Amino acid sequence: MKRIYQFLLFYFAVVSCSIYVTHSLNSSTTTFSCLPHQTSVLLQLKQEFTLEKPKKYPYFWLGPNPTRLPKHLKLPAYSSLSPYNILNRTYPTMRNWKAGSDCCLWEGVTCNMATGHVVGLDLCGSWLHGPLRSNSSLFRLLHLQNLNLSYNDFFSSPIPSALGQLSRLTHLDLSHSEISGHIPSEISMLTNLMSLDLSYSYADADLYVREGELERLVKNMTNLRLLYLDQVDLSSSPLPPQFMANVSFLTHLSLRDCDLHGEFPKNIFQLPKLQFIDLSLNNDLTGSLPEFNSSSNLKSLFISSTSFSGKLHDSIGNLRSLNFLYLGASLFSGAVPSSLWNISELVAVHLFENYFKGRLPSTPGNLPNLTSLDLSNNEFGGELPSSIKNFPQLKYLNLRSNIFGGQISTSFGNLTQLTYLDISDNSLHGRFPNPVAFPSLIEYVDFGYNNLTGSIPSYNLNLSFLFQLDLSNNLFTGVIPSFLFAMPSLTFLSLDNNQFTDLDISNSSQLDTLSLSGNKFNGHIPSSISKFKKLSALGLCANNFSGSVDFGIFSELSNLQGLCLSFNSRLSVANTSTDSTTIPQFHYLYLSSCNLSVFPDFLKAQHELVYLDLSSNRIGGPMPKWFFSISTETLGRLNLSHNFISGWEDAQLLSFSWKAIGILDLRSNKLQGTLVVPSMSTRVFLISNNSLVGGIDPVFCKLKNLQVLDASKNHLNGTIPQCLDKFGISILKLANNNFHGNIPQLCSGERQVLKTLDLSHNQLYGMIPRPLIKCKELSVLNLGHNKFNDTFPFWLQDLTQLQELDVHDCQSFPEK
Known part of the structure; x- marks a missing residue:
């Protein structure tokens, strides 16, 4: 959809x-050039x-x-x-x-x-x-x-x-034309305008209306039929109650993504000629729908992603010409009136992400033209009604994240035009549905996050167009039948988090993505996996695979870019003798909890890694020099946490090797020596719970991308650099060290984004710096177990986002 x-x-x-x-x-017959x-x-x-x-x-x-x-x-x-x-x-x-x-x-x-x-x-x-x-x-x-x-x-x-x-x-x-600045008041002099479109300027600066001017701009445009101001900044003031009241000929009003706020005037919905209104993507715009009368000409009503609330009145059934009803991602609630399902002109109804509840009608509605229905992320319940088969033109159906129960209805098979079906994250039970429940044109099916049980029978599903099937997070058991791999168009198959124990791979497959994580497979990883010649992503995490994995088994999968083997507690990765150059160039490789004791040799030939996870293994000793030469241009996230790594053969390599590294996680190892400065590209640097000594190198102040630094639970000492927040740091954790001196002046730069500050269990003294009051985003502050010479900082109550405060056992604070 x-x-x-x-x-x-x-x-x-x-x-x-x-x-x-x-x-x-x-029409005069006399013409002039x-x-x-x-x-x-x-x-x-x-x-x-x-x-x-x-x-x-x-x-x-x-x-x-x-x-x-x-x-x-x-x-x-x-x-x-x-x-x-x-x-x-x-x-x-x-x-x-x-x-x-x-x-x-x-x-x-x-x-x-x-x-x-x-x-x-x-x-x-x-x-x-x-x-x-x-x-x-x-x-x-x-x-x-x-x-x-x-x-x-x-x-x-x-x-x-x-x-x-x-x-x-x-x-x-003037739409889509790179204009900016305020809309001049002289526009209001165009009293003959029937159509005005200033939407989507895409300029470097916003196009906006100055405070109080919007009503004056359109007040004299009494002939206006069409007004489009999408993405024009109208945030200067709420819409006045009588906005557009005198524009009785208006048929189209679009104020999409205009930063509107306050309550939307309800009378606009009842303008006599109005056919189209779009208020979507104004998240702070409040309001409710009025009672509609049968004379309304509304055909399209778009109010998605707003703060509109209240119930849908039964009078919505009076909108006999309504084609499109989009109320998604708002605050509507209550039951959907049955009159809605009898508006025969409806083409699309999107009510997703609201608080609607109740049951869908069990009796057939009159929706011969309905092609798209999205009721996802609400509180609809009861069984899926068989009346849904009476929507003959339906192509898109999304009922995800509700509380529907019962079994999957075979009525879906009557929806001969249906291409998209999502009924995931409900409380459906029973077995894998009969083949007649699948429309012949279906392309996308998601039954995930339900309570479906039993084995999947070896059906001969003739679904020539199905390209994505998600059965994850159910209770399926037994062998995965071969027909699931043989469907001609299927490229994505997710069977995660079930109780499958084996799979029948008898034919080659068109699959691009196969996810089998979180099941009960055991024994060796089957060599028949090599039949998936087009596979680019394979998930085998969190099973019971055992034995030693030779990465040579993936050599025939030349397109394989993502592989997850993490959390197979009886699996080990062999330092294979296979030619490393025949192993696919991985982009995402997850080998957490795979009993690794050394860095695998095959990594030496990996030049395209984006994410590498070797955490929670038994890798010990220093990090070898060759490891710093893998994927130097592409590696963005590296997780080596919870190992026994003692250091690095060349500490300077950590600063210069990976040019794109964003997240570096070295927590809970045996690292010794000084705190090494990571690459300039680093956004998140986690190196807590090690045995590092010395101070924080002032070069840290040059890491302009650094957002998170956690070096807590080490043996670091010295003073904390005053410049550490120069570029705006979001999370700073230096607890359980031996730092002394004053707290640095935080939130003093242009980017005041500090949310978490934990300096507890150090030897800090002096006064708590008053500039902390500038840290308006601060939600966690822990300064406990230090030696401050200050009174209790009651002024911190002005930090409205602060949720956790700990100044326990700071020696000079008075009794509270």
């Missing part, structure tokens, strides 16, 4: 390019911009209400839609504007053929690059009625106030 939704978002953006009229605006003055102005306008093909278009909101599409962006069937295709359908309209020809015949230009005046200018996606200046010749085209400059790049320039001079404008579109 995510793909379908993204398509819809993109489609709307493209369609929104134009609603401009391209035929004559005057373009006036010379008008030609001159247009040629001057051409010189104001460079024509440069855009390299890409950013994110598009593709709403499902296509109303505008310029000629040159006419598209075939939606399967061919993509940002790449749209990009290649734009072109430099002005390139063919030349002196000596009739400008009324130029592409993008519309004239009043009775007067010769230019009345329409459609330059949507015309490769315009350059600022839109206030003295632009554009504003000398005083007879303009339609102006479309969308999908161009105006270099984050502001909207010129001179637009107010074009008083005849009825349609104005």
Whole structure:
């Protein structure tokens, strides 16, 4: 469904390019060519911009209400839609504007053929690059009625106030055009506007409305039909109660992702002509839905990701024309009225991530056009009703994370158009469903996180299009049947956390991802795994595999990038004699709790690792020099915690070897010597519970990416560098050491993001620094067991995020 939704978002953006009229605006039989003055102005306008093909278009909101599409962006069937295709359908309209020809015949230009005046200018996606200046010749085209400059790049320039001079404008579109700054009040002078689109500027700075100006901007636009302000910053003040009250002709209102807050005026929903409203992605916008009457023309209602709350009234059934109802990720609650299921025009209903409860109707509704239904992450319960088979056009069904019980209904098999089915994370029980429960066109199935039991029979499932199947976190037992590996399109199969004991691999497979972790497999890892020639990710963690693993068994899996063998307590990894160059180049390799006692030799030939986990083994001695030469350009996360590593053959290598390292975990080893400075790219450095001595090298202050430092439970001493928080550190733990001196001045830089500070069990003295009050994000503060000479810091109560405070046994604090 995510793909379908993204398509819809993109489609709307493209369609929104134009609603401009391209035929004559005057039926008079007398015609004139373009006036010379008008030609001159247009040629001057051409010189104001460079024509440069855009390299890409950013994110598009593709709403499902296509109303505008310029000629040159006419598209075939939606399967061919993509940002790449749209990009290649734009072109430099002005390139063919030349002196000596009739400008009324130029592409993008519309004239009043009775007067010769230019009345329409459609330059949507015309490769315009350059600022839109206030003295632009554009504003000398005083007879303009339609102006479309969308999908161009105006270099984050502001909207010129001179637009107010074009008083005849009825349609104005500056969307997707890299404009910024405040919307000038002169826009309110365009009283003839029927359509205004300033959405999605994508400039370096926001396009915004100054406090109190939004109502004034639209107050005089009584003819307005369409208003699109998506991603315009409207946070300066809440919408006034009478916002849009006098715009009785309004059919489309889109205020998506505008940082709106406060309560949304309920009367807007009841505007007599309103067909489309989108308030999505305004997380702080509150409100509730009104009682709807039968005269409403609403077709699309988008209020996802807001703080709207309350119940759905039974009167929602009066919205007889409603096609799209998107209320997801909000605060609605209560039962869904049965009247909703009788709106025959509904195409999509998304109520996910709310607090709805109750049962789905057991009697058939009247939804012949419904293609998408998402009720996930609510509190719906009872058995899955067989009435669901009465949605003949349903393609997408998501009931994940509710409390549905009973067995999986065979009624799903009647949904002949269904391609996506997710009923995971419920309380469903019973056995693997009969083949008739699977629609023939199904592509995605998720039955995970339920209570399904028993073995999976050896069915002959004829599911030619199924590419992803998730049966994880159930209670399945026995042998995994071979048919699961033989489905022709299946690329992803997750059987994690069941009780399978064996698998039948008799044929090769198209699988790309196979996850079998958390089962009860035992014995050696089967060599038949090599039949999965296209496998890129294999999960075998947390089973009962035993014996010595020679990584040569994976040599035939040339595409294998991710492998998990962790938590097989009876498994060991052989320092194989197999040629290491034949072993796949792993990106993600998990070998935690695999009884390793040395660093495996095959790692010497690994050059593409991103994540390597060798934690909770028995690796001892110093870290060998060769280990620092593996994956030097790609390694981003390394976990060597809970081993017996004593140090490194060359300590300086830790600082310079891995250029991309972000997380380095060396906790709970036997490390000795001084605290080594990690690579400059390090974000998280965990080295607690070792035997390190000495102080903290001031070079730590140069780690501008460092967010977490935990060096607690060592034997470190000296003073804590004052500059340690220079670039803004989030978690600092230096407890159980021998540091002395004062607490450094924290939260004194530009990034005041400290959330956890633990300096307990040291020898710190002096006063608790008052600048700690600047640490507004601080939630955990532990300064106990030190030698401070201060009064109890009652001023810390001003830290509103503080949840844990420990100043126990600080010698000079008075009794509390």
